[in-house]
Amino acid sequence: MRLDVSKLKTNGDSEEFEFCESWEKLEFRGDILFFVEPVYFYGVATKKGNLIEVSGNVKTKLKTICYRCTDDAYVEVDVPFYEEYSNREDTTDDEVIRFEDDVIEFDDSIVATIVLYLPMKYLCREDCKGLCPVCGTNLNVSSCSCEKDDIDPRLSILKTLINQLDTDEKKEV
Numbered sequence: 001m002r003l004d005v006s007k008l009k010t011n012g013d014s015e016e017f018e019f020c021e022s023w024e025k026l027e028f029r030g031d032i033l034f035f036v037e038p039v040y041f042y043g044v045a046t047k048k049g050n051l052i053e054v055s056g057n058v059k060t061k062l063k064t065i066c067y068r069c070t071d072d073a074y075v076e077v078d079v080p081f082y083e084e085y086s087n088r089e090d091t092t093d094d095e096v097i098r099f100e101d102d103v104i105e106f107d108d109s110i111v112a113t114i115v116l117y118l119p120m121k122y123l124c125r126e127d128c129k130g131l132c133p134v135c136g137t138n139l140n141v142s143s144c145s146c147e148k149d150d151i152d153p154r155l156s157i158l159k160t161l162i163n164q165l166d167t168d169e170k171k172e173v
Contacts, residue, residue, distance in 0.1 A: 001041055001110065003054075005085075006102035008047040018042035019106070026062065028115050031122070033075065037061040041110060043081060051096065052085045052104065058113055064122045068130030069138050073122040083109050 001019040008015060019042070023035045043056015059078045066073040084096045085104050097109065129139035134146035151159055 001039075001106040003045060003104045003106065004102060005045055005047075005052055005104055008045060008052060011047055011049060014044050014046040016042075016044050023060075026111065026114065028118065031064055033062040033064045033118075035060055036063045036074070039110065041081070041106065045104070050086055050088050050091075053082075054085065054104070054106075055080070055082045057081060058110055060114070062114075066124035066128055067121040068128040069124060069140055070131070071124045071138070071140070073124045075118065075122060077114055077117065079113060079117040081110070081113050 001021060003015075003017055005015070007013070018040070020038050020040050022038045025035065026033045037060050040059045041056060043054055046053045046055075057079065058081050062075040062077060064073050064075065065071075084093075085099050086096045087099050087102065089098075091098055099105065124140070131138055132144045132146055135144050137144040137146075
């Protein structure tokens with residue numbers, strides 16, 4: 001997605017724009033997220049001194065794998081966008097993105113914005129029950145008859161002590 005800003009000559013000039021592109025996938029934190037809807041980006045570019053301020057919105061939908069049950073998980077993206085750009089070579093501000101030839105390329109900034117708003121864990125639904133740790137059954141679809149031993153193995157010695165105390169109390173009665 002590219003915007004020609006050559007028309008923004010004087011301070012305060014602005015231009016509205018919108019782009020819609022189909023993207024294939026995004027790799028982040030070892031996960032692959034597939035774009036199931038085009039990336040829709042609209043906003044306003046405004047000349048402010050030596051800077052071009054771009055504000056707008058990014059919207060799309062991603063598909064990945066649920067962290068709990070491995071079914072498909074969908075992530076709706078509808079997030080604000082704001083960046084400052086400059087074509088001056090002497091720009092030293094780390095927050096300002098440099099561009100050349102009166103054309104701003106937005107792809108990297110859009111990806112960074114999407115990634116910023118992604119959830120920590122992708123879930124197929126909020127109440128996903130996940131997989132049985134013993135047999136691997138998807139607990140959203142069916143239940144299993146596996147014995148659930150919810151005791152942390154590091155604390156299993158305490159269970160032995162409790163059982164031993166129960167046995168000792170029964171002997172005294």
